[in-house]
Amino acid sequence: MPTMRYRYRAYPKPAQIEPISQLFGCTRVAYNDALALCKAEYEAGRGKPSFAELSRQLTQSKKTKERAWLADVSAIPLQQALRDLDRAFRNYFDVATGKRKKPRGVKKVGSPKFRSRHNHQSAYFTKAARFSVRQVSAKKGFVRLPKIGEAEFRISRPLPSEPSSVTLIREPDGRHYVSFVVEVPEVEAKPAKAEAIGLDLGLEHLATTVDTNGQVTKYENPRWLRSKERKLANLQRALDRKKKGSKRYAKQQHRIAVAHRKIRETRTHHHLQVANKVVDENQVIALETLNIAGLKQTRMGKSISDAGWGQLVSLIRSKAEARGRQVIVADQFAPTTQMCSVCGANCGKKALHIRAWTCDSCGSRLDRDANAAVNIMLAAGLAESINERGENVRRQLAGAVTVEALTRLELVPSGY
Ligand SMILES: [Zn+2]
Numbered sequence: 001m002p003t004m005r006y007r008y009r010a011y012p013k014p015a016q017i018e019p020i021s022q023l024f025g026c027t028r029v030a031y032n033d034a035l036a037l038c039k040a041e042y043e044a045g046r047g048k049p050s051f052a053e054l055s056r057q058l059t060q061s062k063k064t065k066e067r068a069w070l071a072d073v074s075a076i077p078l079q080q081a082l083r084d085l086d087r088a089f090r091n092y093f094d095v096a097t098g099k100r101k102k103p104r105g106v107k108k109v110g111s112p113k114f115r116s117r118h119n120h121q122s123a124y125f126t127k128a129a130r131f132s133v134r135q136v137s138a139k140k141g142f143v144r145l146p147k148i149g150e151a152e153f154r155i156s157r158p159l160p161s162e163p164s165s166v167t168l169i170r171e172p173d174g175r176h177y178v179s180f181v182v183e184v185p186e187v188e189a190k191p192a193k194a195e196a197i198g199l200d201l202g203l204e205h206l207a208t209t210v211d212t213n214g215q216v217t218k219y220e221n222p223r224w225l226r227s228k229e230r231k232l233a234n235l236q237r238a239l240d241r242k243k244k245g246s247k248r249y250a251k252q253q254h255r256i257a258v259a260h261r262k263i264r265e266t267r268t269h270h271h272l273q274v275a276n277k278v279v280d281e282n283q284v285i286a287l288e289t290l291n292i293a294g295l296k297q298t299r300m301g302k303s304i305s306d307a308g309w310g311q312l313v314s315l316i317r318s319k320a321e322a323r324g325r326q327v328i329v330a331d332q333f334a335p336t337t338q339m340c341s342v343c344g345a346n347c348g349k350k351a352l353h354i355r356a357w358t359c360d361s362c363g364s365r366l367d368r369d370a371n372a373a374v375n376i377m378l379a380a381g382l383a384e385s386i387n388e389r390g391e392n393v394r395r396q397l398a399g400a401v402t403v404e405a406l407t408r409l410e411l412v413p414s415g416y
Contacts, residue, residue, distance in 0.1 A: 001183040001184065001185060001186065002183070002184055002318075002321050002322050003164070003181055003182065003184065004180055004181075004182060004184045004318060004322065004342070005179050005180065005182075006154060006157070006159060006160075006163075006179070006180045006182055007151040007177055007178070007179040007180075008141075008142070008154055008156060008177065008178055008179075008180075009153065009154050009175065009176070009177055010025075010143075010151050010152065010153040010154075010168070010176040010177055010178045011151070011152045011153065011154070011176070012148075012151045012152070012153055012176055013151075013152075015204070016148055016149060016151060018141055019073075019147060019148050019325070020148060020168065020170065020176070020285045021273070022069075022072065022073060023074070023077060023123050023147070023168075024121040024123060024146065024170060025074045025079075025115070025117070026069070026070050026072070026073045026075045026078060027078055027080075027121075027122075027123050028081075028115045028116075028117060028121070029067070029070065030070065030078040031081040031084065031115050032084060032114050032115055033057075033058075033061065033067075034054045034057065034058070034081075034082050034085050035085055035112055035114060036114075037049060037054070037057060038054075038085070038089065038112075039135055044219065046291060048093075051082060051083065051086045052261060053348040054082045054085070054086065055079065055082055058070070058078060058079075058082060065227075070122065072147070073147055073379050074123075074125065074145070074146040074147050076124075076125055076126055076128055076129035076146075077124055077125060077129075078124035080123075080124040080125075081124070084124075085112055085255045085320065086175050088112040089111075089112055092110070092111050092112065093275075102232050108401070118172065118253070119172065120169065120170070120171060120172060121169070121170045122167050122168065122170070123167065123168045123255070124165060124166075124167045124170045125145060125146075125165060125166050125167070125168070126164075126165050127164060127165065129145070129146055130146065131143060131144060131145050131146070131166050132144045133159070133162075133163060133166075133180075135159075136153065138155065139154060139155050140152065140153075140155065141153050141154075141155050143155045143161075143166055143178055144351070144352060145166075145168065148168075150325040151168070151176075151178070153178050153389070154179075157405070159180060159182060160182050160183070160184050160385070161182045161183045161184070161404060162182075163180035163181055163182050164181050164182070164183070165180070165181045166178055166180050166181075167179040168177065171257065171261065172253070172257035172260070173254060173257035173258045173259070173260070174254070174259050175261070184322055186323070186324055187322055187323050188281050189279075189323035189324055190280060191323065192280075192281060192282050192283040192325070193211070193213070193281045193282070194211035194212050194213045194215065194226065194231060194281060194282050194283070194285055195211075195212045195251065195282075195284065196211065196212045196282060196283060196284040196285070196286065196377060196382045197209050197210065197211040197212070197278065197281070197284070197285055197286065197373075197377070198210050198281040198286045198288050198373040198374055198375070198376040198377030198378075198380070198382070199278065199285060199286065199288075199316075199373060199376065200288065200336070200369050200370075200372040200373040200376055201309045201312070201313075202369050203221075203352070204264070204369070205218045205219055205220055205222045206219045206220065206270070206274065206308070206312070207219045207274060207278075207312070208367075208369035208370055208372070208373050209278065209373055210370050210373040210374050210377065210397060210400050210401060211277060211281070211282060212377075212382075212396070212397065213396075213398035214399060215397050215400070215410065216367075216370045216373075216401070216405070216406060216409050216410070217401055217409070217411075218369070218411050218412065219410060219412045220411065220413050221270075222266050222267065224266075225263065225266060225267065228259065228262060228263050228266070229263065231259060232259045232260065232263065232294050235252065235255055235256050235259055236256060237251065238252055238405050239252045239256060245331055256348055259329055263377060267278040267308050267311070270310065271311055271312045272315060272416070274312060274412070275312060275315035275316045276315055276319065277412070279316060279320050279325050280323075282325065283325060283326065284325070284326045284327075284328060284382060285316060285320060285325060285326070285327050285328070286327075286328050286329075286330055286376050286377045286379075286380035286382050287316070287327060287328070287329055287376065288329070288330045288336060288379075289329055289331075289336075291339060328380040328381070328382065329380065330375075330376045330377075330379035330380040331379050331380075334373075334375065334376075334378075334379035336372045336375040336376050337350055337368065337371075337372050337373050337375075338350065339348075339371075340359035340362060340364060340366060340371070340396065341366070341374040341375050341378065341397065341398050341401055342359065342362055342366070342398040342399075342401070343359060343361050343362040343398075344404070345359055345360065345361035345362065347360050347361070354368060355367070355368050355369075356368060356403050364398075364402050365402055365403045365404070366380075366401055366402060366403065367401055367402070367403055367406055370400065370401040370406065371401045373396065373401075374397045374401050375399065393399065
């Protein structure tokens with residue numbers, strides 16, 4: 001059965017804030033101590049200690065005067081912090097030695113960094129920690145955590161099954177969340193409208209899709225996202241003018257964290273809608289690997305859009321898995337924006353502002369994004385495999401991306 005994360009806002013009682021802070025502090029120290037040890041061992045030429053060694057080291061340190069307080073919190077999240085570190089190191093080494101490819105959408109996998117209390121803080125409890133969940137009404141639940149007690153959370157959607165783990169999270173804006181890992185039964189998906197779809201991610205529009213029926217759809221970005229992002233940049237600049245460590249600085253940091261959260265919430269809500277529609281309506285979904293080279297031209301748009309695209313792609317993937325749909329990724333180096341999808345001619349690079357262009361070879365007038373979406377489907381090998389079954393889908397698709405055909409365009413607004 002597919003597993004998913006279900007996240008809810010939590011409202012710990014004032015008396016619980018202190019033990020939660022203590023728990024986060026301890027997981028951070030366990031992580032940082034282990035990282036320091038790894039670095040020292042590595043520099044001494046002895047290689048990275050194994051997880052078992054790190055675990056032994058943690059147990060030892062609880063017996064020292066300086067670290068005795070690590071024994072005051074549940075041991076499970078501390079163990080998990082070591083496991084996180086171990087995984088971070090393995091990823092780093094695997095990528096550095098070429099054993100594994102960089103994950104999609106990640107520019108660089110750096111060596112593990114020390115954790116700071118200013119970032120997102122979390123503690124992970126497995127079944128072994130004996131946490132328990134209790135629902136008292138349709139909207140209200142409690143999760144009992146060792147040494148913290150019962151923390152209230154708001155049930156925004158029903159939990160589908162008994163959770164196998166829970167992560168307690170404190171965001172930089174001070175809000176708390178609980179994130180449960182639950183098994184979700186595969187949903188009997190409605191029959192798809194189209195056999196397959198190609199999806200192109202963009203800045204002008206969040207995404208443009210073309211399905212095998214020739215339907216072109218453009219998904220708008222939330223309209224006020226840009227102004228919120230500009231506001232965030234202003235807040236950031238104001239922070240730079242304040243004295244580090246001062247009260248005003250801390251206040252400004254909080255404002256920034258709140259602005260970040262609002263942007264994140266709006267974007268996530270919109271991405272969920274887009275992902276649901278794409279997955280509901282299509283049996284096979286072709287995506288491109290996230291190639292963000294073209295976006296360097298727009299500095300601010302870049303960092304923010306990167307994060308947004310990664311999220312949309314992972315939502316589509318997880319929803320597709322839950323509903324028995326297939327996701328295929330197109331070759332990263334396919335010239336999806338340069339090629340004419342009608343005749344296959346490569347017409348060279350196009351500047352970002354060019355929204356439509358004419359093919360030198362066949363004279364078709366093409367919509368930039370719709371053309372790219374078809375090319376993504378072609379690069380994923382989809383149209384060909386459908387063609388083998390005797391349907392001339394390619395021609396049908398090619399016909400869909402010319403500017404004249406866009407009269408059949410569906411524009412999906414963001415609702416914001
Ligand atoms: Zn052409």
